[in-house]
Amino acid sequence: MKFRDYYETLGVARGATEAEIKAAYRKLARKYHPDVNKEAGAEDQFKEIGEAYAVLKDTEKRAAYDRFGSNWKNGQDFSPPPNWNEGFEYADSSFGGGYEGGQSDFFESLFGRGAHRQGGQGSHPRQGMNFKGQDHHAKILIDIADAYNGAKRTIALHMPTQDASGHVTTQERKLDVSIPKGIKAGQNLRLSGQGGPGMGEGGPGDLYLEIDFHPDPIYRIDGKDVYLDLPLAPWEAALGTTVNVPTPAGSALELKIPAGTVASRKMRLKGKGIPSKEAGDLYVVPTIVLPSAQTDAQKEAYQTLAKAFDFNPRTHLKG
Numbered sequence: 558m559k560f561r562d563y564y565e566t567l568g569v570a571r572g573a574t575e576a577e578i579k580a581a582y583r584k585l586a587r588k589y590h591p592d593v594n595k596e597a598g599a600e601d602q603f604k605e606i607g608e609a610y611a612v613l614k615d616t617e618k619r620a621a622y623d624r625f626g627s628n629w630k631n632g633q634d635f636s637p638p639p640n641w642n643e644g645f646e647y648a649d650s651s652f653g654g655g656y657e658g659g660q661s662d663f664f665e666s667l668f669g670r671g672a673h674r675q676g677g678q679g680s681h682p683r684q685g686m687n688f689k690g691q692d693h694h695a696k697i698l699i700d701i702a703d704a705y706n707g708a709k710r711t712i713a714l715h716m717p718t719q720d721a722s723g724h725v726t727t728q729e730r731k732l733d734v735s736i737p738k739g740i741k742a743g744q745n746l747r748l749s750g751q752g753g754p755g756m757g758e759g760g761p762g763d764l765y766l767e768i769d770f771h772p773d774p775i776y777r778i779d780g781k782d783v784y785l786d787l788p789l790a791p792w793e794a795a796l797g798t799t800v801n802v803p804t805p806a807g808s809a810l811e812l813k814i815p816a817g818t819v820a821s822r823k824m825r826l827k828g829k830g831i832p833s834k835e836a837g838d839l840y841v842v843p844t845i846v847l848p849s850a851q852t853d854a855q856k857e858a859y860q861t862l863a864k865a866f867d868f869n870p871r872t873h874l875k876g
Contacts, residue, residue: 560635561663563609563622571627574723575614582610608664617647618668619725620717637666640769646695646714646730648753687757696767699736701776701783704831705806707738712766734766739833741781742769776805781837783830787812788846794818802841804829812841820845 564571567581588594589603612618624641660668695714703710712734715727734746745765752762770778777784783805793800797816801809810826823840830837850856 558635558662558666560625560629560631560633561605561609561661562629562631563612565631566605566609567613569613571623572724573613575719576723578610578613582606582614586610605661608660611660612664612668616719616725617717620715620727621645621647621667623725635663639772640696640698642696643698643769644695644712644714646693646716646764648691648693687759688755689759690753690755690762692762693752693764694767695764696769697734698769698771699740701770701773701778701805702807703736704740704770705738705804708736710734710736732764739831740768741831741833742778744768773805775803778831781831781833782840783837784840784842787841787843789814789818789843791845791847794820794843794845802826802839804839814843818843 564573567578567585569577569581573581585606586603589599589606591600591603594603612622621642624645629635693716697712699708699710702708710733711731713729713731715729717725718728719725732748732751734748736746740746745767748764748766750761751764755761775785785802787800787802789798789800793814795816795818797818798814800812800814802812803809810829812824812826820843823842826839826841828836829839848855850859
């Protein structure tokens, strides 16, 4: 997938105002409209201009797109960095989905697929009418230990806004959040009344926090199951041993390694995954780690080992 520089497509600076973006779009749209321009490639150019405008005219989409900065170039190989939208707060009715002109893979990778959603209080509410405020959404990352034990965390969210001059900026707000024990990636925390303001006697909307986990150097998460790679020395795997295995809860479990353990054969610790009504499991996946032979004595030990075993690990490759 290729990166699309929407500012370059419209020929405007990254700090362009809403009026400048609109003027640039109208000029280019007239020039490349299929009803006017019959040259080869004009229709594709018209679609690219429409996609760029769909993003840059929208305060939230533009603020999200601007998170990638100016380091990416038009046509450069691109994939969205993991959790690129962490802490980005947006209103329910104006961020997700596409636009009428269709969208590229690049657009869909950032904003999803489908028609632009409409909702909330509308553009021209009538005087005296009461509307509940829009629901807001954001993605936050927590530690795996928070899902095991529960936690209280202070999070920072960044909400896009547009100033009187038509420049897009973001405002930060901080919230104290209680992380319930047993929460899983993909679930949402609902914070009542923390969304957009209502109108008239309508109350504020709610804030939904989508949960994901910080990358962990030890554990991998799959739903409510947790995986841990356990390094073993060759003699531990061959002869068996007992080791202490850490858990995200902060405690350690004593695990018996049977003789003849082979790499990648999962060992299941039932109910030791993420807690819930039916708790997940903790899977220990052995890996065999070979010590390096640095001294003469260590090299001799490997030579003795080679003589002691009639062993060829490549027999399955013959013939």
